[in-house]
Amino acid sequence: xxxxxxKILIADDExxxxxxxxxxxxxxxxxxxxxxxxxxxxxxxxETNPDLIILDIMMPxxxxxxxxxxxxxxxxxxxxxxxxxxxxxxxxxxxxxxEFGADDFISKxxxxxxxxxxxxxxxxxxxxxxxxxxxxxxxxxxxxxxxMVYYKGVPISLAKKExxxxxxxxxxxxRVFLRNEILNQIWGSEVIVGDRTIDVHIRxxxxxxxxxxxxxxxxxxxxxxx
Amino acid sequence: xxxxxxKILIADDExxxxxxxxxxxxxxxxxxxxxxxxxxxxxxxxETNPDLIILDIMMPxxxxxxxxxxxxxxxxxxxxxxxxxxxxxxxxxxxxxxEFGADDFISKxxxxxxxxxxxxxxxxxxxxxxxxxxxxxxxxxxxxxxxMVYYKGVPISLAKKExxxxxxxxxxxxRVFLRNEILNQIWGSEVIVGDRTIDVHIRxxxxxxxxxxxxxxxxxxxxxxx
DNA sequence: TTGGGTTGTTTACACAAAGTTAACATCTGA
DNA sequence: TCAGATGTTAACTTTGTGTAAACAACCCAA
Numbered sequence: 004x005x006x007x008x009x010k011i012l013i014a015d016d017e018x019x020x021x022x023x024x025x026x027x028x029x030x031x032x033x034x035x036x037x038x039x040x041x042x043x044x045x046x047x048x049x050e051t052n053p054d055l056i057i058l059d060i061m062m063p064x065x066x067x068x069x070x071x072x073x074x075x076x077x078x079x080x081x082x083x084x085x086x087x088x089x090x091x092x093x094x095x096x097x098x099x100x101x102e103f104g105a106d107d108f109i110s111k112x113x114x115x116x117x118x119x120x121x122x123x124x125x126x127x128x129x130x131x132x133x134x135x136x137x138x139x140x141x142x143x144x145x146x147x148x149x150x151m152v153y154y155k156g157v158p159i160s161l162a163k164k165e166x167x168x169x170x171x172x173x174x175x176x177x178r179v180f181l182r183n184e185i186l187n188q189i190w191g192s193e194v195i196v197g198d199r200t201i202d203v204h205i206r207x208x209x210x211x212x213x214x215x216x217x218x219x220x221x222x223x224x225x226x227x228x229x
Numbered sequence: 230x231x232x233x234x235x236k237i238l239i240a241d242d243e244x245x246x247x248x249x250x251x252x253x254x255x256x257x258x259x260x261x262x263x264x265x266x267x268x269x270x271x272x273x274x275x276e277t278n279p280d281l282i283i284l285d286i287m288m289p290x291x292x293x294x295x296x297x298x299x300x301x302x303x304x305x306x307x308x309x310x311x312x313x314x315x316x317x318x319x320x321x322x323x324x325x326x327x328e329f330g331a332d333d334f335i336s337k338x339x340x341x342x343x344x345x346x347x348x349x350x351x352x353x354x355x356x357x358x359x360x361x362x363x364x365x366x367x368x369x370x371x372x373x374x375x376x377m378v379y380y381k382g383v384p385i386s387l388a389k390k391e392x393x394x395x396x397x398x399x400x401x402x403x404r405v406f407l408r409n410e411i412l413n414q415i416w417g418s419e420v421i422v423g424d425r426t427i428d429v430h431i432r433x434x435x436x437x438x439x440x441x442x443x444x445x446x447x448x449x450x451x452x453x454x455x
Numbered sequence: 456t457t458g459g460g461t462t463g464t465t466t467a468c469a470c471a472a473a474g475t476t477a478a479c480a481t482c483t484g485a
Numbered sequence: 486t487c488a489g490a491t492g493t494t495a496a497c498t499t500t501g502t503g504t505a506a507a508c509a510a511c512c513c514a515a
Binding site: 148 | 290401404446
Binding site: 198199202203205206219221222 | 489490491492493494
């Protein structure tokens with residue numbers, strides 16, 4: 004199994020640019036989500052929880068800097084890379100952007116090739132070792148390296164999707180994950196599966212663990228809580 | 230009887246130099262991987278997990294020092310030797326390189342012969358005890374020096390690939406190894422073998438040992454567990 | 456050199472587990 | 486209470502793995 008593809012959200016109001024960049028990033032194995040204005044960028048960022056967000060500065064509804072400011076105000080995006088697309092020599096934007104927590108800048112115009120290698124570079128820079136860190140909550144221990152879960156020391160083996168789902172939910176105990184977020188994270192943004200798929204997996208996890216550590220939040224999603 | 234070939238990654242932007250060095254190192258039994266720029270070096274380092282990385286200082290995309298800096302930031306390369314190829318008397322590079330965790334320098338120009346003996350010297354210097362360390366888990370003992378396995382004291386002889394595979398998995402009991410990781414480690418990065426090859430070898434190991442100490446994690450890989 | 460044995464790889468197929476869907480039951484909050 | 490959301494179950498589809506058998510490469514001894 005390859006590790007899940009890195010997810011990138013690109014927000015730009017020019018459809019052509021959006022399309023070219025999307026195509027090239029997808030070619031290199033990235034999972035790409037697009038937005039055509041600031042509001043949409045914020046919405047999609049919430050829905051898909053990307054690893055990297057590329058924001059054009061000049062956009063309708065909300066400009067890139069406003070979007071960045073809003074996202075940086077939310078704990079969910081603490082570990083998300085945010086970079087700006089700016090016109091060359093736009094010093095003012097640079098200054099403002101850094102103020103609001105951007106991680107870097109990409110100057111326009113830019114070739115798709117350069118864009119891809121820049122994106123690769125971003126991910127190298129933040130290559131997280133924590134991907135494989137064990138989570139321990141109460142009597143429950145989740146060991147990503149072993150693909151195993153222990154409850155009161157008793158090993159419980161979950162199937163791949165079950166494990167990924169539990170591990171995802173347990174990554175932030177107490178926080179509610181929307182059904183959409185879960186779908187995007189575990190199944191990817193391209194895959195389309197039915198409404199009941201998540202429920203069934205949740206059910207299997209509850210069954211295997213014996214404890215109900217997953218709480219349903221009706222109309223919203225699920226959360227891990229013990 | 231020989232332990233698995235040492236893997237060396239060489240990054241240099243001059244194809245001629247790359248070819249000559251590669252040829253000579255291969256002659257001496259090393260498994261050589263090449264890269265023609267900094268980005269590729271990082272990528273291949275991740276993919277192939279070499280024992281020694283030789284970096285030209287002057288390279289496109291990223292220079293050797295940048296590459297070194299990035300790799301040293303990752304736990305996976307803690308035990309990897311990194312040496313630089315530098316022009317004679319390039320003191321500045323030396324200083325910078327050491328700062329970022331290089332293990333040594335090789336001055337250009339250098340003859341293939343000298344290169345090979347230097348490489349041999351590197352490996353002698355770090356002759357890892359773990360290569361020849363017996364692994365013992367439960368009733369199972371793995372003796373890398375003898376290429377032998379003992380179960381409850383009874384000697385069991387495995388074929389080369391079988392032994393390497395078991396030894397690899399047993400190096401971290403409980404941890405799941407992805408099929409890709411296994412392929413890269415046991416078969417090498419260049420070799421392309423079919424999907425079923427791993428399974429067959431796993432099967433032979435299970436058969437010969439009599440105990441099922443290898444657990445399948447469907448869709449992920451295998452792990453050693455007893 | 457030859458030929459048998461060993462090791463490694465591929466192929467083809469069977470099978471079991473995982474994942475998904477659909478249909479229906481149940482719950483919950485306005 | 487009732488509609489919408491979720492839980493449950495079983496059937497179905499897909500995927501990945503196990504296995505046997507054949508083939509290829511290699512080694513070694515006669």
